[in-house]
Amino acid sequence: MNDFLAARLQMAFSLGFHIIYACIGMVMPFFMAVAHYKWITTGNEVYRNITKAWSKGVAIFFATGAVSGTMLSFELGLLWPEFMKHAGPIFGMPFSLEGTAFFIEAIFLGFFLYGWGRFNTWFHWFTGVVVGISGLASGILVVSANAWMNSPAGFDFVDGQYLNIDPIQAMFNDAWFTQALHMTLAAIAATGFAVAGVHALMILRRKNVSFHLHAFRIAATFGAVAALLQPLSGDLSAKDVAVRQPAKLAAMEAHFHTQKHAPLIVGGIPDAKNKDVKFAIELPGMLSFLAHGDLDAEVTGLDQIPEADQPPVSVVHYAFQLMVGAGMFMMLLALMLFVAFRKKAWFEHRWFMRLFALATPLGFLAVEAGWTVTEVGRQPWILHGIMRTRDAVTPMPGIVWSFYLFTAVYISLSIIIIFLLKRQIQSVPALYDQPTLTPKS
Amino acid sequence: MSYVVITFLWLSILLYFLLGGADFGAGIVELFTSSRNVDRTRRTLYHAIGPIWEANHMWLIIAIVILFVGFPVIYSELSIYLHIPLVVMLMGIIARGTAFVFRHYDAVRDDMQEIYNRVFVWSSFITPLFLGITAGSTVSGHIQPDAKDFMTAYVLGWFNWFSISVGFFTVALCGFLAAVYLIGEADEESARKGFIRKARNANIIAVVCGILVFVAAEVDHVPLVTWVFGDSVGVTAVIAATLSLVALWRLIPKKRRLALRILVAFQVTMILLAISYAHFPNIIIMAGGKTLSLYDYQAPAKTMSALGWALLIGSAFILPALFYLYYSFQIKRMRHFEEA
Numbered sequence: 001m002n003d004f005l006a007a008r009l010q011m012a013f014s015l016g017f018h019i020i021y022a023c024i025g026m027v028m029p030f031f032m033a034v035a036h037y038k039w040i041t042t043g044n045e046v047y048r049n050i051t052k053a054w055s056k057g058v059a060i061f062f063a064t065g066a067v068s069g070t071m072l073s074f075e076l077g078l079l080w081p082e083f084m085k086h087a088g089p090i091f092g093m094p095f096s097l098e099g100t101a102f103f104i105e106a107i108f109l110g111f112f113l114y115g116w117g118r119f120n121t122w123f124h125w126f127t128g129v130v131v132g133i134s135g136l137a138s139g140i141l142v143v144s145a146n147a148w149m150n151s152p153a154g155f156d157f158v159d160g161q162y163l164n165i166d167p168i169q170a171m172f173n174d175a176w177f178t179q180a181l182h183m184t185l186a187a188i189a190a191t192g193f194a195v196a197g198v199h200a201l202m203i204l205r206r207k208n209v210s211f212h213l214h215a216f217r218i219a220a221t222f223g224a225v226a227a228l229l230q231p232l233s234g235d236l237s238a239k240d241v242a243v244r245q246p247a248k249l250a251a252m253e254a255h256f257h258t259q260k261h262a263p264l265i266v267g268g269i270p271d272a273k274n275k276d277v278k279f280a281i282e283l284p285g286m287l288s289f290l291a292h293g294d295l296d297a298e299v300t301g302l303d304q305i306p307e308a309d310q311p312p313v314s315v316v317h318y319a320f321q322l323m324v325g326a327g328m329f330m331m332l333l334a335l336m337l338f339v340a341f342r343k344k345a346w347f348e349h350r351w352f353m354r355l356f357a358l359a360t361p362l363g364f365l366a367v368e369a370g371w372t373v374t375e376v377g378r379q380p381w382i383l384h385g386i387m388r389t390r391d392a393v394t395p396m397p398g399i400v401w402s403f404y405l406f407t408a409v410y411i412s413l414s415i416i417i418i419f420l421l422k423r424q425i426q427s428v429p430a431l432y433d434q435p436t437l438t439p440k441s
Numbered sequence: 442m443s444y445v446v447i448t449f450l451w452l453s454i455l456l457y458f459l460l461g462g463a464d465f466g467a468g469i470v471e472l473f474t475s476s477r478n479v480d481r482t483r484r485t486l487y488h489a490i491g492p493i494w495e496a497n498h499m500w501l502i503i504a505i506v507i508l509f510v511g512f513p514v515i516y517s518e519l520s521i522y523l524h525i526p527l528v529v530m531l532m533g534i535i536a537r538g539t540a541f542v543f544r545h546y547d548a549v550r551d552d553m554q555e556i557y558n559r560v561f562v563w564s565s566f567i568t569p570l571f572l573g574i575t576a577g578s579t580v581s582g583h584i585q586p587d588a589k590d591f592m593t594a595y596v597l598g599w600f601n602w603f604s605i606s607v608g609f610f611t612v613a614l615c616g617f618l619a620a621v622y623l624i625g626e627a628d629e630e631s632a633r634k635g636f637i638r639k640a641r642n643a644n645i646i647a648v649v650c651g652i653l654v655f656v657a658a659e660v661d662h663v664p665l666v667t668w669v670f671g672d673s674v675g676v677t678a679v680i681a682a683t684l685s686l687v688a689l690w691r692l693i694p695k696k697r698r699l700a701l702r703i704l705v706a707f708q709v710t711m712i713l714l715a716i717s718y719a720h721f722p723n724i725i726i727m728a729g730g731k732t733l734s735l736y737d738y739q740a741p742a743k744t745m746s747a748l749g750w751a752l753l754i755g756s757a758f759i760l761p762a763l764f765y766l767y768y769s770f771q772i773k774r775m776r777h778f779e780e781a
C-alpha cells in the first residue's frame with residue numbers, strides 16, 4: 001500500500017466510524033423524547049425504563065461520537081493540509097456554526113443525563129429535545145460542507161488562486177439541500193431500524209417482552225416513516241448528481257456509453273476494460289427517466305469523461321446497488337409495519353419480528369454505501385473540478401503506519417462497544433422489567 | 442473583526458486549559474493516588490466532572506475550527522510538521538474519553554473496570570504531555586520546513602528539550618489545577634487533607650518543571666527569558682501569578698472553595714499571558730527565524746467577518762447555557778458544602 005492510498009483509507013475509515021455515532025447522536029434523543037413524553041403523560045413505568053435504558057446506551061455512543069469527531073477535525077489537516085489551506089476559509093462557515101451546535105448539544109446532554117430528579121420534569125424533557133435538535137443541526141451543517149466539495153461555490157478560481165471568497169454562498173451550494181435532506185432521513189431510518197431490530201431480537205428470545213415491544217414500536221415508527229421518504233429524496237439526489245457530476249452518475253449506474261433512452265442497469269459486474277456490464281438486468285429508458293425525468297433524454301456516459309477524470313466504476317456501482325437494495329427492503333418493511341398497526345396480531349408473529357431482526361444492520365450498511373458512492377464517486381477530485389485528491393495529500397511519508405494505528409483503534413473500540421451494549425441489554429431484566437406478554441409462534 | 446476572532450482563539454485555548462486541563466489533571470491525580478484511597482478519589486472525581494466533561498473538551502474543537510477557518514496556513518503547517526505529536530495526542534483523547542464513559546456506563550462491574558482505569562489515568566497523562574509538546578514546538582524555532590530527511594523535518598521539530606519540558610510543565614499544571622479544584626469537592630476532612638497534600642506536591646513539581654523549561658530554553662536557544670521578562674506585561678503577569686500563589690496557600694485552610702478556584706484559574710491565565718504576549722502575533726516560529734503571524738496569515742476579510750459573527754452569535758447562545766450547567770452541578774454543590 002502506498003501513502004496516498006493509506007491516507008484515503010484512513011479518512012474513509014474515520015468518517016465511516018464517526019458517521020455511525022453521529023447518526024445515533026442525532027436521532028436517539030428524539031426516540032428518548034417520545035418515550036420520556038409518554039412516561040410523563042401516561043405514568044406508565046415501562047416508558048421511564050425505556051428512556052433510562054436508552055440514555056445509558058446513548059451516553060456511550062455520544063462519547064465515542066465526540067472523540068471520533070475531534071479526531072476528524074485534526075485529520076482534515078493531518079492528511080489533507082494542501083486542501084485545508086485553500087478550502088478552510090471557504091467552506092469553514094458551516095464548521096464554525098457547527099461548533100455552536102456541538103457545544104449546545106454537549107451542554108444539554110449534561111443536563112439530560114445527570115438531571116434526573118434535579119429539575120422540573122418538563123425542563124428535563126426539553127433538555128433532551130434540545131440535544132436532538134442541535135445534533136440534527138450539526139449533521140446538516142457538516143453535510144453542507146461536504147456538499148461544497150461536490151459542488152464548489154462561493155469563490156472564483158483564477159490561475160490557481162481562490163479569489164472573491166464568499167463563505168455564505170459556499171455554504172448554500174447547489175448540492176447542500178438534497179444531500180442534507182437525504183442524510184437526515186438516512187440517519188433516522190438507519191438508527192430506527194437498528195434499534196428496532198435489537199428489540200425485535202429480544203422479543204424473539206422472549207425476554208422482557210413488554211419492555212421491548214414498547215421500545216420496538218417507537219423506534220420502528222421513526223425508521224419506517226423515514227424509510228418511505230428515503231427513495232423519493234434519493235431520486236432528487238440522483239437528478240441533482242446527473243446535472244452537477246455526470247461522471248459520478250455514470251459510475252453509479254456503470255453507464256459507459258452516452259445514449260438517449262438509456263437503460264437502468266440493475267446488478268451485474270461492470271467491466272471497465274471492455275466498457276460493458278455482464279449479467280445485469282436492463283430496464284430500457286429508466287435511467288433517462290430517473291436522471292432527467294424523461295424516457296428519451298440523453299444521459300452522459302463515461303466515454304464523454306476524460307480517462308484521467310473518471311472515478312473507479314465498480315466500487316461506486318456496487319455501493320450504489322447495495323444502498324438502493326437496502327432502501328427497497330426497508331421500504332417494504334416500513335409498509336408492513338403500517339399494516340401491522342392495523343392488524344395488531346402481526347406483532348405477535350415470529351416471522352414479523354424475524355424480518356425486523358434481520359434488518360438490524362441494513363440502514364447503516366446503506367449509510368456507509370451511500371457515502372462510498374458520494375465520496376469515491378467524486379474521485380479523482382477532492383474538490384470537484386478544482387483540486388485533485390492526489391495534490392492535497394500531506395507530504396509526510398509513513399502515513400501507512402498511521403493508517404494501521406487508526407484502524408487498530410477503530411477495530412478495538414468497535415469490539416468494546418459491541419461488548420458493552422451486549423452487557424447493557426443483558427442487564428435489562430435485572431434492572432427494568434418483568435415479562436407480561438409473549439408472542440405466539 | 443479579525444481582533445474578535447483572535448480574542449476568541451486565545452480565550453478558547455485558555456478555557457481549554459482551565460477546564461479541559463483540570464479534567465486531565467483529575468486523571469493525573471488519580472494516577473498518583475495510592476490504591477487504598479483510589480476508590481474515594483474516583484468517586485469524588487466522577488461527581489466533579491461527570492456532567493461537564495464533554496462541554497469542557499469542546500473548547501479544543503472551537504480552537505481548531507477557528508484555526509482552520511481563520512488561519513488556514515497556520516493550521517496546515519502545524520498539521521504537516523507536528524503530525525506525530527498530534528497523532529499521539531489524538532490517540533490520548535480518544536482513549537481517555539471512551540475509557541471515562543465506559544467505566545461509568547458498563548452495566549457489569551468486573552475486571553474490565555481495572556482496564557478502563559488504567560487506560561483513563563495513563564491517557565490523562567499522555568494527552569496533556571503531547572499537547573504541551575505541540576504548543577512548545579510551535580515557538581521553539583526547531584521546525585525546519587526545508588529539511589530533506591524525515592528526522593529533521595518531522596521529528597526534531599518537536600523532539601527537543603524545550604518542547605518536552607513544556608510538555609511536562611503542562612502536565613504538572615493540569616495536576617495542580619485539578620488538585621486545587623478537588624479540594625472543594627471532597628466530602629470528608631481526611632479526603633480534603635489528601636487533596637491538599639496533592640495540591641502541594643503538584644505545586645512543587647510545577648515550579649520545578651517551570652524552572653526546567655527555562656533551562657531547556659537556554660539549551661535549545663529559545664529566547665524565553667527575553668520574552669517573559671523583556672516587557673512589562675510579561676513581568677506583571679509573572680508577579681501576579683506569584684502573588685496569587687501566596688494568596689492561594691493562605692486561603693486553603695479557610696475553606697473558601699470558590700475563591701480558591703478563582704485564584705488558581707487566575708494563576709494559569711497569567712502564565713499563559715506571560716508566555717503568549719511577548720511573541721504575539723507570531724504563533725509559529727520556525728528555524729531560521731521564519732514566523733507565521735496571526736496578522737499576515739489570515740483568511741480573506743469576508744471569511745473573518747463571517748467567522749467573527751458566528752462566534753459572537755454562538756457565544757450568546759452558549760454562555761448562558763454553559764453558566765447554568767456549571768451553576769446547576771458545581772456552584773449549587775459547593776454552596777451545599779459550605780452551608781453544611
Ligand code: HDD
Pocket residue numbers: 143150175178179180182183185186187189190230231233234235237238241323324325326327328330363364366367368369370371372373374
Ligand atoms: C439509510 C440509508 C440510505 C438509503 C436507504 C438510501 N440512501 Fe442514498 N445515500 C445515503 C443513505 C441512504 C447517505 C449515506 O446518506 C448518502 C451519502 C451522501 C448523502 O448525502 O447521503 C447517500 C447518497 C446518495 C446519492 C448521492 C448523492 C450525492 O453524491 O450528492 C444518491 C444519488 C442516492 N443516495 C440515491 C438513493 C436512492 C435512489 C435510494 C433509493 C432507495 C437511496 N439513495 C437509499
Ligand code: HEM
Pocket residue numbers: 018019021022023024025026061062063064065066067068069070071072073076102103105106135136138139140142143146183495499502
Ligand atoms: C456527514 C458527516 C457527518 C455528520 C452527519 C456528523 C454529525 C455529527 C453529530 C450529529 C455529532 C454529535 C453526535 C455525538 O456527539 O455523538 C457529531 C460529533 C462531532 N463531529 Fe461530526 N458529523 C459528520 C462528519 C464530521 C466531520 C467531517 C468532522 C470534522 C471536521 C466532524 C466533527 C465532529 C466533532 C468535532 C464532533 C464532536 C462534537 C461533540 O463533542 O459533541 N464531523 N458529528
Ligand code: HEM
Pocket residue numbers: 008009011012015016018019076080142143145146368371372375376378379381382389
Ligand atoms: C460521515 C460520512 C462520510 C463518510 C462515510 C465518508 C466517506 C469517505 C470515503 C469512503 C472517502 C475515500 C474516497 C476515496 O479516496 O476513494 C472519503 C474521502 C474524503 N472525505 Fe468523506 N465521507 C463522509 C463525509 C465527509 C464530510 C462531511 C467531509 C468534509 C466536510 C468529508 C471529507 C472528505 C475528505 C477531505 C476526503 C479525502 C479526499 C478524497 O478522497 O476525496 N467527508 N470520505
